[in-house]
Amino acid sequence: MTHVPLPRGFRAAGTYAGIKKPGRGFDLGVLIADEAYPAAAVFTQNALLGAHVHLCREHLAKNGGLVRAIVVNSGCANCATGQQGIDNARRTAEAVATRLGCPPEQVLPISTGAIGAHLPMDKILAALPDLIDEALQDPGGSEGVMDFTRAIMTTDTFPKLESATFEARGGEGRVTGIAKGAGMIHPNMATMLGFLTTDAELPASAVEVLRQTVDRTFHRVTVDGDTSPNDTVVLWASGLRAAVDEELVDGALLDTASRLCKQIAADGEGATRLVTVQVRGAASEADASHVGRTIATSPLTKTAVAGRDPNWGRILSAAGRAGVPIDVAKARVWIGSTTLYEDGRPFPDREPEASRHLAEEREVTLGVDLGVGEEGADVWTCDLTADYVRINADYRT
Amino acid sequence: MTHVPLPRGFRAAGTYAGIKKPGRGFDLGVLIADEAYPAAAVFTQNALLGAHVHLCREHLAKNGGLVRAIVVNSGCANCATGQQGIDNARRTAEAVATRLGCPPEQVLPISTGAIGAHLPMDKILAALPDLIDEALQDPGGSEGVMDFTRAIMTTDTFPKLESATFEARGGEGRVTGIAKGAGMIHPNMATMLGFLTTDAELPASAVEVLRQTVDRTFHRVTVDGDTSPNDTVVLWASGLRAAVDEELVDGALLDTASRLCKQIAADGEGATRLVTVQVRGAASEADASHVGRTIATSPLTKTAVAGRDPNWGRILSAAGRAGVPIDVAKARVWIGSTTLYEDGRPFPDREPEASRHLAEEREVTLGVDLGVGEEGADVWTCDLTADYVRINADYRT
Numbered sequence: 043m044t045h046v047p048l049p050r051g052f053r054a055a056g057t058y059a060g061i062k063k064p065g066r067g068f069d070l071g072v073l074i075a076d077e078a079y080p081a082a083a084v085f086t087q088n089a090l091l092g093a094h095v096h097l098c099r100e101h102l103a104k105n106g107g108l109v110r111a112i113v114v115n116s117g118c119a120n121c122a123t124g125q126q127g128i129d130n131a132r133r134t135a136e137a138v139a140t141r142l143g144c145p146p147e148q149v150l151p152i153s154t155g156a157i158g159a160h161l162p163m164d165k166i167l168a169a170l171p172d173l174i175d176e177a178l179q180d181p182g183g184s185e186g187v188m189d190f191t192r193a194i195m196t197t198d199t200f201p202k203l204e205s206a207t208f209e210a211r212g213g214e215g216r217v218t219g220i221a222k223g224a225g226m227i228h229p230n231m232a233t234m235l236g237f238l239t240t241d242a243e244l245p246a247s248a249v250e251v252l253r254q255t256v257d258r259t260f261h262r263v264t265v266d267g268d269t270s271p272n273d274t275v276v277l278w279a280s281g282l283r284a285a286v287d288e289e290l291v292d293g294a295l296l297d298t299a300s301r302l303c304k305q306i307a308a309d310g311e312g313a314t315r316l317v318t319v320q321v322r323g324a325a326s327e328a329d330a331s332h333v334g335r336t337i338a339t340s341p342l343t344k345t346a347v348a349g350r351d352p353n354w355g356r357i358l359s360a361a362g363r364a365g366v367p368i369d370v371a372k373a374r375v376w377i378g379s380t381t382l383y384e385d386g387r388p389f390p391d392r393e394p395e396a397s398r399h400l401a402e403e404r405e406v407t408l409g410v411d412l413g414v415g416e417e418g419a420d421v422w423t424c425d426l427t428a429d430y431v432r433i434n435a436d437y438r439t
Numbered sequence: 440m441t442h443v444p445l446p447r448g449f450r451a452a453g454t455y456a457g458i459k460k461p462g463r464g465f466d467l468g469v470l471i472a473d474e475a476y477p478a479a480a481v482f483t484q485n486a487l488l489g490a491h492v493h494l495c496r497e498h499l500a501k502n503g504g505l506v507r508a509i510v511v512n513s514g515c516a517n518c519a520t521g522q523q524g525i526d527n528a529r530r531t532a533e534a535v536a537t538r539l540g541c542p543p544e545q546v547l548p549i550s551t552g553a554i555g556a557h558l559p560m561d562k563i564l565a566a567l568p569d570l571i572d573e574a575l576q577d578p579g580g581s582e583g584v585m586d587f588t589r590a591i592m593t594t595d596t597f598p599k600l601e602s603a604t605f606e607a608r609g610g611e612g613r614v615t616g617i618a619k620g621a622g623m624i625h626p627n628m629a630t631m632l633g634f635l636t637t638d639a640e641l642p643a644s645a646v647e648v649l650r651q652t653v654d655r656t657f658h659r660v661t662v663d664g665d666t667s668p669n670d671t672v673v674l675w676a677s678g679l680r681a682a683v684d685e686e687l688v689d690g691a692l693l694d695t696a697s698r699l700c701k702q703i704a705a706d707g708e709g710a711t712r713l714v715t716v717q718v719r720g721a722a723s724e725a726d727a728s729h730v731g732r733t734i735a736t737s738p739l740t741k742t743a744v745a746g747r748d749p750n751w752g753r754i755l756s757a758a759g760r761a762g763v764p765i766d767v768a769k770a771r772v773w774i775g776s777t778t779l780y781e782d783g784r785p786f787p788d789r790e791p792e793a794s795r796h797l798a799e800e801r802e803v804t805l806g807v808d809l810g811v812g813e814e815g816a817d818v819w820t821c822d823l824t825a826d827y828v829r830i831n832a833d834y835r836t
Binding site for chain 2: 087088089090091121122124156157158266270271340341342345346348349351355358359361362363364365368370371383386387388390426427428429430431432434435
């Protein structure tokens with residue numbers, strides 16, 4: 043999150059275009075590649091789709107998976123805006139493509155912000171030329187990407203930017219990830235955006251590598267179970283560095299994406315604790331991940347953490363309703379490093395120790411072993427506090 | 440909830456047996472039938488099961504669906520208590536059976552309260568004889584059933600008791616329903632218990648009638664999506680009255696159960712609004728009910744109601760992620776009687792009207808038409824306030 047450069051082949055910039063109210067920070071950013079590089083994207087599962095999801099899918103179907111630029115605005119989700127919304131996204135992409143001299147389908151336009159309002163096209167079209175010129179002059183250091191990161195924030199309280207390096211032939215390779223998070227629940231907000239850039243030659247197609255990375259990271263961060271209409275994660279690889287071992291690339295991607303996910307969870311509105319839910323002893327990794335998400339979306343476990351209450355019963359009960367195999371007699375539940383339930387028996391005398399973990403650490407752990415297999419998964423979330431309800435109840439007033 | 444008698448053939452009593460701390464109200468109750476009458480029960484889907492669920496299933500498999508008595512304690516869920524928990528439930532049933540002179544399998548013992556503690560058997564066995572004698576002398580009027588209703592409460596702020604009558608040959612028939620609710624989220628609490636008694640001759644088997652009733656009522660009340668290990672709903676019919684029309688019995692059951700569900704939702708911890716989610720235009724009733732539950736468990740919609748914010752985008756987005764067919768272009772969203780989104784367009788000028796509905800009514804309506812069919816369902820929930828988080832975070836401290 044400090045001074046993080048972009049991987050070789052990428053440049054970035056951000057600016058204030060007047061989409062947000064003045065004083066709310068940047069609202070328009072671009073990521074530009076030196077050439078059109080392989081990219082893949084995953085989008086929200088919500089049936090209500092932001093206009094950019096329609097257009098990005100169309101472009102990715104036409105451009106052979108090669109992307110030259112990504113343009114992102116915050117302050118307006120361009121969602122529930124009908125055909126005009128799609129037309130506006132298209133005009134944004136065309137404006138970028140014209141300036142760069144590339145086909146429009148090599149540009150992915152992405153929006154985040156409030157639902158139900160149209161993009162202020164005059165302001166966007168007026169700001170784009172200077173923004174693109176600035177990005178083209180960006181040396182790919184930490185300044186341009188930080189401006190871009192700030193430009194995609196909505197109610198995030200801090201910019202989310204992470205990087206990892208890997209050993210490559212001809213020098214160090216890099217993954218740099220940028221995300222905007224969720225606050226706790228973000229009502230009419232396009233909840234989550236993630237951009238993973240790398241100079242690695244990918245070990246498989248961008249689509250495959252992205253799917254694998256997202257399944258183990260972005261699909262395992264949950265704030266309230268409400269997917270937004272605009273959720274988008276992109277992987278984009280210049281291929282300028284060949285890793286000495288393909289697994290190093292996977293590792294750097296997972297590492298970067300995991301750290302972004304933790305930042306998203308930690309930035310939950312009103313949150314005071316980053317919670318890692320560890321599920322072990324599952325029949326499959328999919329089961330483990332599903333149980334983890336069930337625990338991590340349970341208001342019951344989240345309020346317990348807020349109250350520093352080592353309430354193992356809430357964890358076991360949430361695991362029990364997840365609908366996957368569990369052997370309650372062999373199950374184990376822990377908080378921090380303290381086992382509170384094992385072999386069908388609770389250990390109430392250990393609760394003060396677990397309570398201290400919740401009270402004293404900012405990053406806390408809730409764990410359950412399902413007692414039926416060898417697979418596991420970690421899921422990230424945050425606690426649920428009275429402040430979070432207050433913030434969201436008063437969201438538009 | 441006022442003065443409600445039991446149907447013919449049933450008697451009840453409640454007492455303080457010392458399971459709860461003194462001053463917390465009654466904690467042991469019995470419902471007794473004049474003879475063993477047909478009964479059916481549905482239990483939680485949670486894999487973590489209270490001991491009573493194991494024993495009730497065993498008894499219902501042995502007793503040919505004929506039940507003579509139900510004994511309920513609050514203050515202790517008898518859950519995560521292993522074999523000793525099942526043995527204790529069995530001893531409770533045997534004590535009741537001995538006093539009544541019936542087979543033990545005609546008795547259903549049910550528990551609600553905190554997880555992980557054993558039933559105080561000495562106190563329960565000491566209190567049962569007088570309690571049963573009292574119930575046997577109960578004329579079936581409003582006093583005995585109210586004592587029973589109070590005895591099954593945990594953190595409920597009011598007793599939940601509803602009744603409906605139907606025209607029968609030889610006089611009026613009756614359904615009387617008793618429930619204990621959920622507060623908002625009830626951590627180590629056996630969340631929901633429901634007892635539907637009637638003197639009707641059932642139009643089908645008790646199992647079928649119960650399933651049909653529960654699908655349209657208890658399965659449509661949601662407080663936080665966390666099923667508890669002890670959830671139980673029982674239907675019990677003396678058959679002493681033959682309705683002039685079978686549909687009258689179904690109607691009285693649905694009416695009674697619906698009103699109990701609304702009471703459960705309205706008694707959510709920290710809740711200030713009873714919320715009815717109306718789903719229409721669905722491809723099937725199951726789809727409608729699923730969308731309704733998705734909206735009703737969304738922290739997003741629940742905090743909006745708490746903030747009196749007519750946030751139609753949250754409703755549409757929750758419907759969109761439910762995973763059932765929806766045509767966003769044909770969908771309609773309303774709050775109270777005000778349409779806020781229709782034909783792909785929002786109507787922001789109508790929001791003040793919808794806001795007034797949320798601010799001025801204690802029972803509010805959120806609605807969505809999915810635009811793909813003719814089916815519908817109502818689901819009940821409550822708003823999510825900062826008070827509710829505070830109550831649950833501090834639950835055990």
